[in-house]
Each structure stands twice: as C-alpha cells, then as structure tokens.
Amino acid sequence: MITDLIFDFFGTLVIYDPGLTDKNFTGSHRYLLSQGFAIDYQTFLDSWSEASEALEAQAQVDYQEYHMRDVAQRFFSDTFHTDAGQPVCDTLIDLFIDEWNVGVTYHPDIKSYLTGLSNDFRLSIITNTHYSSLIDNHLDKMDITHLFDVVVKSVEHELRKPHAKIFEDTLEQLGISAKQAIYIGDSFEHDYQGARGVELRSILIDSERRYLNLGEDRVDHLYEIREVF
Secondary structure (H helix, E strand, O other), rough: OOOOEEEEOEEEOOOOOOOOOOOOOOOHHHHHHOOOOOOOOOHHHHHHHHHHHHHHHHHHHHOEEEHHHHHHHHHHHHOOOOOOOOHHHHHHHHHHHHHHHHHHHEEOOOOHHHHHHHOEEEEEEEEEOOOHHHHHHHHHHHHHHHHHHEEHHHHHHHHHHHHHHHHHHHHHHHHHOHHHHEEOOHHHHHHHHHHHOOOOOEEEEEOOOHHHHHHHHHHHOOOHHHHHH
C-alpha cells in the first residue's frame, strides 16, 4: 500500500530556469565593485560560471554536494587570487540568489493541489540544492511548508541524487520501505533512475515527452500524477 509521496523540488514543485544568461545580476556585480573588486559585468558572469561548472563537474563524479559558499570562494580565488572572507561571500551569495530567483515561478493552485494529496498521503521532498534556505523560502512563499513531513536537501545530507544513500536515508527517516512510497521528479537520471535504484517506484514529469516508453511511469505535468497510481 502506498502511504507516501516524495517529490523533487526544482522542475517539479516549482518551475525554474537554471541558466544565467537571461537573468540580470547587476546588483551582485555592483556589490563586487563596491567592495573594491574591479571586474566588468560579463567577466563576472563568465568567471562565476566557470567556478560553478568546475564544482559541478566534480559533483557529477563523486555525488558530493557543494555549497554556494564553495562557488563564491572558488570565484574569488580563481579570479582575484584572494580569500574575500565569509561576510563578503555570504552577502554576494544572497544577492546572487535573489537575482537568480527571478527565474523561479509557481504552478497555479499548487497549494490546493498538494493539500488534496496530503489528505491521502504523507508528503516529503528530496531535492538537490546548493543553498538550503532557498528551498525553505520558496516553501514559505507558497504557504506549503506545513504539508511536508520531511524535506531532505542534498547540501545538508552531503550526497546528491541520484546517489542511493540520499533516498535510503529519507526512507529510513520516514520509517517506511521503498514499496510504500512513490518518488516524483522531472530528471530521468537524478530522479527516475535514482529512485528506481533503491526500488522506489518513480513517476517522471516528462513535459517534453522524451520518455514515452516509460508508460504509466511518466506524465506530462505534475497535476496528472493521480492518473497513474
């Protein structure tokens, strides 16, 4: 019997664009200039992206999650050959996250939909993220924090999806077996294959209809998941 639904966050519970090129990070850039770090805007974006991509490449090998502070520290080290200090790094990260967040939007009536699901199932989240409070803030803004019993974030767990341990530890925290839960996410590798690797049934949100061969294990939209279980 299915008692629990476990969700991915980005791309599943919220709509987002992970890129940088279509966003405005001028506030972050102005802060750097105000702190005496002379750099033009495009070089700032390029250097930040290079720092992030280097950490991402390593994380894809060992599944060890990195923090946004790691990105900032690498950016300052590679670009300015200095340690800017935690206060400067933290302020830059907060500004950067605020500007990146412009690309995050919410599904219409998401609170009502999840409330309906919570009447029949216990709800939880397993998400990859480099910044814990980013998830908390969005859950609060959508007024759905109270609907989730457990929220597991890779930056706190230290391992990211699709590593088996982040799924296994969540099931243990919930006190259930894999047969009692369904995992819902939008990434074939991180969500679908990761969950299936620990014998969790997974439903893939496949809006581009790339995985039609999955049959009832895929849907076009989050709001269609009730149709397949």
